[in-house]
Amino acid sequence: MPRIGVFVCWCGSNIAGTVDVSTVSEAVKNEQGVVFSTNYQYMCSQSGQDIIKNAIRKHNLTGIVVCSCSPRMHEATFRKTAAAAGLNPYMVEIANIREQCSWVHKDMLTGTQKAIVLTKAAIAKVNLNSPLTPGESPVTKRALVIGGGIAGIQTALDIADAGFPVDIVETKPTIGGKMAQLDKTFPTLDCAACILTPKMVDAAQNDKIRIYSYSEVEEVNGFVGNFDVKIRRKARYVKEELCTGCGLCTEKCPQKKVPNEFNMGMDNRRAIYIPFAQAVPKVATIDADYCTMLKTGKCGVCSKVCTAGAIDYKQKDEIITERYGAIVAATGFNPISMDKFDEYAYSQSKDVITSLEFERLTNAAGPTAGKLLRPSDGKHPHTVVFVQCVGSRCAAAEKGKEYCSKICCMYTAKHAMLIRDKYPDVEVYVFYIDVRTPGKNFDEFYRRAVEEYGVHYIKGMVGKVSPEGDVLKVQASDLIANKQLHIDADLVVLAAAIEPDKSARSLATMLTASMDTNDFFTEAHPKLRPVESPTAGVFLSGACQGPKDIPETVSQAGAAASKVIGLLAKDKLIGNPCIAHSDEMMCNGCSSCERVCPYGAITYVNKEFRMPDRTTLVRRVASVNEAVCQGCGACTVACPSGAMDLRGFTAQQIMSEVDAICK
Amino acid sequence: MQVSEYKPRIVAFCCNWCSYAGADLAGNNRLNYPAEVKIIRVPCSCRVNPSFVLRAFQRGADGVIICGCHPGDCHYTSGNYYTRRRMAMLFSMLEYLGIEKERTRVEWVSAAEGAKFAATMNDFVETVAALGENKRLEDLRCKR
C-alpha cells in the first residue's frame, strides 16, 4: 500500500497570502494513501527539507507530494531531499500552487479550493508512481569536429589541449576555411594568414588531432557518448603519406585552365594542385573533373615528375568508421549567389565583385599579388564604390536574407581603409542602410575610416549599376542630402549576405539536429545553451549557428570545446529514467512508434513467446534504446495497442490526474 | 443556476518546456485567469492521447485545451507536429459527431508568452462558459 506524505509550503506569503495552507493540508488528509500531511513556511529551506526527510523516515513514506512553486523551480531540490532520506527520487510529485494558483488568483477561497484540487491530482498521480532508476551508458572519449575552418580548428585545439583525441573532417583538400582567404582582419589589421596558419600547423602537429581533409561525413548513427560515424575519404589520387608537398607536379601539369576556387575563380590553377602555400595537409590533390589522365587515360605527367611516387590514379574513395562521444558542427558559411541581383551588373561586368573576391584582390598571395587592379583590364581604379547589405536585411525572402549578416559593415570599413591607405588617390564611396559596429574597438575602427582615411560614407542604397564603356555608372540615393547621385566608378564591391554552407542541411538530418528557417543550426537555448544543439552530444561552433566574426567565432569555438570536454570527462552518462517502454506482450510490432520517434530510439527484435499450447512463437516487438529515448511520448499515442507507455507520465497516471481534477 | 455563476471545468494539458513554463510566467507576472483552469504537465504535447481528452469530458470537464511549443520550436523537434495532426483529426471527428467545436482547442504558447497563456485561458473559459455545461459528451454515472 502506498504511504504518502503531503507537504504544503507557504512560500512566505507568496502562497499563504492567497491559499489557506492549513486548510489544504487538512483537506487532503483522507485522500487515498495519505498518511501524513503538514505545512511549513519554506519547504525548500534546510529546515523545511528536514521536515520532509524526517517524515519520510518516521512514517515510512513511499511517496511524497510537495505543494509549492513550479516543478521547474524545485522539483530537482525535492527529489534530492527524498533521495537523502532513502526514498526513490521519482516518488516525488509537485503540486504547483504558486505560479499556477496563488499568483494568478486573488481570492483566498478560490485559491484554496484550487490548491486542494491540484494537490489531490498530485496525490492521485503519486499513488501510481513507481521507483525509477536512470540508465547509464559509457562515453567514448574521442570527439569529431565537422569543418576545418577557424571554428573547427580552434575547437579541436582546445579539446586536444584538455587531453582528448579529436578528429577534424574537412571537405576541402586543406583546412583553413574562409579565414585562409582573407587579407587583413578587423579591427587590428593584422594579416589573417599570420594568425591562422600557425594554428593550422598546431593542429597538424598535435598528436591528439587527426585531420581528415578532402573527406565528408556520410552517416551518423548512435547517440550521445557513442556516435558511430562513417566518413568518406574522397580519392585525391595522391598518396597522402608519400606526398612531400614539393609542388613540382602542380607546375608541370599541362592542364592549366582550371578556375582557382581559392582565388574565387579570378585566376587559374592546374588539374593537380595545392590550394595555397600554407595548406594543411600540404599534399597535392588531383581534380578529377579536369585531369586528362583520369578522363582519357592519356597524360601521366604528374606521375612522371613525382620523385616520391605519390601519384595513384587508381585510388578509390575510402569509407572509414569511427566512434565518437561528441560531435561538433563547424560547417561555416558562404556568400550568397549574386544571380538574383542583376541591378548591380555582377554577371555583366568583371569589375563588379563581391567582398570575398576583393579580399583575394588585395591579398599579397592573390591573383594580382596584392595590387589593386581591375579584373577586366588590369588597370588601376580611381573610384571604388562599396555597396552594403546586398541580400542582407532583405524583405524579399526569395531574393536575399531577412537577417543582418553582421560582418559586412566591419570588413567594408576595412576594405575602404586598406585602399585609402595604399592608394590615397582613389576615391572610395560606401553606401549603407545603417552602419552597425557593436564590438570592442569596432566603432572606433569605423570612425577612423571616415575621419582619418576620408572614406565617403553615404546613407542610401545603390539602385543600379550599368557598365558603359570602361566605367560603371552607379545610380544611388543619398538619404541625408535627399538627392540622387551618379558616380562613375571603376570598381564596385558588393557586400554579399552570408548563408550557412549547403552541407549543413544534410548534416543536420544525419545528426537529428534542428535548424531554423535559414538553415542555421538551432541552439538548445538561445541564451543559456548557445553552443549546444538540442540533440544531446551535438555542439555548435562558428557561423553554422549564425553569422559571426572571427573573435566571436573563436570564443564560441572555445565554449563548444569546453562543453565537449565536460562531456568527455565523464566516464558514463546518467540518463533520464522518464522514457518510453514497450510491453512486449502487447506489442504488435507494427512500426507506428518507430515512425514518429525523432531520435531513432526504437528498433525491433524478434522475440520468442511461449504459447499456451507449449510451442514457441517468434514475434516482432519494439525495443526502446534507453540511452537514446528523450521521453517525449510521441510513440505512446502512435501505438494502437497501448503497449508503449511513458515512465513518469504513464497513461494511468495522467488519467488519474484528469479524474482528480474533474471530480 | 444563473448563467453568470456557471463555472466551466477546464483541463489544460501543457508541455513541460514551453507552455507549462508560459503558465509559470503568467504566474510570475501575476496575470489573472480563472481558477477553473487546471493544468496537467506532460513532457510534450504529443504525449496527449485522444483518450485523455475523452476521459476529461467523461469525468465532467466542459472544455479541454492542449498547449505546446510553437511549431518548429518543439523541445523534441517534432512532437508538436504530430499533436497538430492528431488533434486536428480528433477535434474534427468530435465536431462531426455534433460535439461543440469550441470545447476543444490547441494553442501554441512559448515559455516567453505568459501574457498569451493568460489571455488564451481567459478567452477559452469565456467561450466554454457561453456554451454551458458539456451535455453531449457526458457520462451520467460520473455526474456530481
Next chain:
Amino acid sequence: MQAISSRTLVDIAAKKLASGEVSAVLGWKKGLFNYDVTPAVFTDEKDLAENFVYTDFCAANLSKYLVNETKKPEYRADNRKILVFLKPCDTYSFNQLLTEHRIHRNRVYVVAVPCNGMIDLTGAPYEKCVNCKSKKAVVYDELVGENGEVIDSNRFDEVERIEAMSAEERFAFWQNELSRCIRCNACRNVCPACTCEKCVFDNPASGLENKAISDSFEEKMFHIIRAFHVAGRCTDCGECSRVCPQHIPLHLLNRKLIKDMNEAYGEYQAGAVEGSRAPLVNYSENDIEPAEAVGKGGNNA
C-alpha cells in the same frame, strides 16, 4: 468483367494443394442456404471440391484471418504456405497488414480474384460495393482474370451530407445511430486493422476498458477511439458496417477521417502501397492548425 466460377478457383487451389506448394487454402465455404457463406480453411482437395464456393455472397474479407492462421504451430514448424483468395478491395487490407508486419509474406500465396460486387441475403448490394473504391488488386502471386482499375467513387458523398448538417442535427444523427450499439464487438473483430495482440478495450490498464455499453458516453467513446486507432490504417474495406447487426453506418466514421486526412495532408490510400507512411505518423512543417481543420461543417449553434 468476366464472372469467375467456383470451379476455376477450386482447380487453382487443388493443384497447389496436391503439389504440396501450399498446405491449406483460405476461402469461402457454402452453408445450408446460398447466402450463408462463411470463411473457411480447407486442407484436403475433397473438402475443397465439395464445399468451396465463390459467389455474390462471398463478401467476407479474408485478409485478417491470415494473422492468426499463419501463427498456428503447423505453419511455424516448417515453411508451409497458405493459399488465400482475395478480392481487389481485400488486397488493400492484406498490403496494410504487410506494412504493419502482421503477416509474413512468404507464408502466403495470394490469388487475386475479380469481384463484381457482393450482395446481402436480401439480394441488395453492400454499401461497400455500391461505393467500391477499386477493382484493382494491389498485391498477388497469381491473378485470376484481368486486373481492374481504381474507381473514382462517390464514397464521400454521405460524409459530406452529414458535414453539411448543423451541429444539433449531427449530434441527433449520431446519437440515434450509436445508441443502437450493443457492443457485440463484431466491428472490431472483423476489422483487418484491429489485429492488436490485446485490444485496449479489453485491457484494464488502458483506462478505456469496458465490456457493455451502459452510458451514451461509452457508445461514443468506443467508436471514436476505434476510428482513431485505425485512422491512416483503415483501407475503407467496409467490413465494419457489413457485419454490424444493428446496421450502424460505421464506415461513415472511418471515411470522415480518410476524407479529412486526404484534404489536409494529401491523398492517401492505406494499403495501396506496402510500407507507405500513414498521415498520422507523418507531418509537414506547414500543416493546417487544428482550428482550421475543424468546422468545415454546418454551424455549431
